[in-house]
Amino acid sequence: PGNIEELYHQNRLRSIPGIGEKIASKIQQYFEEGTIKKYEELRREIPEELMILLEVPNLGPKTLRLAYEALGVRNLEDLKRVVRDGTLATLPGMGPKKVEKIRKGLEIFLRGQERMLLGEAIQIGEKVLGHLAPLTSRISLAGSLRRMKETVGDLDILATGEKGKIIQAFVGMPWVTEVLAKGDTKASILMEDRQVDLRVVDEGEWGSALQYFTGSKEHNVHLREIAKESGLKINEYGVFSTKTGERLAGATEEEVYAILDLAYIPPELREDRGEIEAAQGGRLPDLVNHDQIKGDLHVHSNWSDGTADLEELAREGARLGYQYLAITDHSKAMKIAHGLDEKRLEEQIKAIREINTRKVGCHLLAGIEVDIHPDGSLDLDEAILKELDWVVASVHSHFTQDATERIIAACHSPWVHCIGHPTGRIIFSRDPYPLDLDQVLETAAATGTALEINAHQDRLDLSDLHARKAKEMGVKLALGTDSHHLGQLWMIRLGVGVARRAWLEPSDVLNTYPLEELLALTRKKR
Structure with a gap:
């Protein structure tokens, strides 16, 4: 439909499907006055703390209104109380199953209050790094963010340089909402309601400090334990001889591992899941790198519920250095997402082939994200599926039903190349389906x-543990951002992080294959 501000200036708001006179007038008011009066009236009537509860999975506005009116629920603590003492179950239409679903939703919500998504953490962390880097000789993210865990608590940042100057610049950043602590070598601040901790260390301690504060604890x-057996002591200040107290290593991480007779262990592997034994035996994997990714295998366009057109995607793919992007719009079962039926998909295939002929940008793979029905059948006819370069099959409905047989049936289809977001989980919002x-x-x-x-920050599905198991069982993995606009394509980095945590090498990840090799591999299944 185009940019909504442009449509406002052209007096064409009502050309947008579903926008009538009343909604158009409210949009117009927003652009002219910077707010919507009705919205402000509602904000005054409803406590802000109550509005936050709409984010609790499985609660819903009707139940929340009942709890507000009948039980006096005004905030998170009130909701926790009525769930805990059982009074929530006294509301009309509130059976044990519904109460249990709300209780689970509340647990998921509370986890999200304590930790943040990896994608959110990266954006905050890199914002700080960009601000401080000119003042430092070295600077790096640390902690679970450097290890690319799917969720992150506090952000840890390590730096070297002029301590006082760096600390002052850190606490004085324009995004700081509160300074929690400030000392000579370390400080903590709140930024976007998230805690960020900075520690400035001596140059000679950089390696040992970075290794120590990256973790994991395990x-x-x-x-x-290994150091102790070798007569050494290791901490954030260095590696020391227990006999003489002499400092033997610590300037670089490589030095720390080398003195323990270990190969350098990449941060993503540092979870005590066999990586130390692998380093001792020279068996560490040659992990996949972001530079080896040749394309994104799950992208939506404005043919369904994406915002970018095909040419924009081809050009953006080329800008990112990709050989290819897979256009995987939704199929017809996803009516809310304007899913494609066979006729529209056929038209899209022609449009994609025409763009590829003109070499507008990177090569576009004609694909689809086809729904897997509850009975295991696919949402589109085989006749059209076999015309596609890349078919992702996904579960988008009946999440309480065991999905095993549905997905197995899809795997047996000769037209399905990949199972999308296989467990169905959405971090902090929805647990995996059975x-x-x-x-x-x-x-x-x-x-x-x-x-x-699935590299979208809300999903990261398969998880690292599941992806590692897939590799061990001989299954290839495909990275897809599930992007619905151009600003989400960067999330391929998150997928690479999961892949590295899963011990994946380039040959395990289809996105590392050049275009012709990828197409040859997909043809094999047929």
Whole structure:
């Protein structure tokens, strides 16, 4: 439909499907006055703390209104109380199953209050790094963010340089909402309601401090045990001889690992899941790198619920250095997302082929994200599916139903190349649907069906542990951002992070394959 501000200036707001006179007048008021009067009236009537509760999964506005009127629920503590003491169950239409769903939703919501999504953490962390980098000789993210965990608590940043100058610049950043602590070598601030901790260390301690504050705790404990057996002591200040107290290493991380007779261990592997033993035996994997990614295998366009047109996507793919982007719009079952039926998909295939002929940007793969129905059948006819370069099959409905047989049936289809977001989880919003993943992995391996690491920050599905298991069972993985606008394509970095945490090498990840090799591989299944 185009940019909404442009449509306002052209007096064409009502050309947008679903926008009538009343909504158009409110949009107009927003652009002219910077607010909407009705919205401000509602904000005054409804407590802000109550509005936040609409983010609790499974609660819903009707139930929240009942709890507000009948039980006096005004904030998060009130909701926790009525769930805990059972009074929520006294509301009309509130059976045990519904109460249990709300209780689980509340648990998910509370986890999200304590931690943040990896994508959110990266954006905050890199904003700080960009601000401080000119003042430092070295600076790096640390903690769980450097290890690319799917959720992050406090952000940890390490730097070297003139301590007082760096600390002052840190607490004085324009985004700081509160300074929690400030000392000579470390400080903590709140930024976007998230805690960020900075520590400035001496140059000679950089490696040992970065290794120590990257973690994980379990990894570091194991290293200390190895050090002790060798007559060494390891901490954030360096590696020391227990006999003489002499400092033997610590300037670089490589130095820290080398003195323990270990190969350098990439941060993403440092979870004490066998990486230390692998380093001792020279068996560490050659992890996939972001530079090896040749394309994104799950992208939506404005043909369904995306915002970018095909040419924009081709050009953006080329700008990112990609060989290809897979256009995987929704199929017809997803009516809310303007899913494509067979006729519209056929038209889209022609449009994609025409753009590729003109070499507008990177090569566009004609694809689809086809729904898997509850009975395991696919949402589109085989006749059209076989015309596509890349078919992702996904579950988008009946989330309480065991999805094992549905996904297995899709794997057996000769037209399905990949299972999208295989467990269905949305971090902080929805738990995975019931699924026997071992059965799915066995079938995927037997049928040559890839499983997706959905790189969108809300999903990261498969998880690192599941993706590692997939690799062990001989299943290929495909990274897809599930982007619905150009500003989400960067999230491929998150998928690479999951892949590295899963011990994946380039050959395990389809996105590292050049275009012709990828197409040859997809043709094999047929």
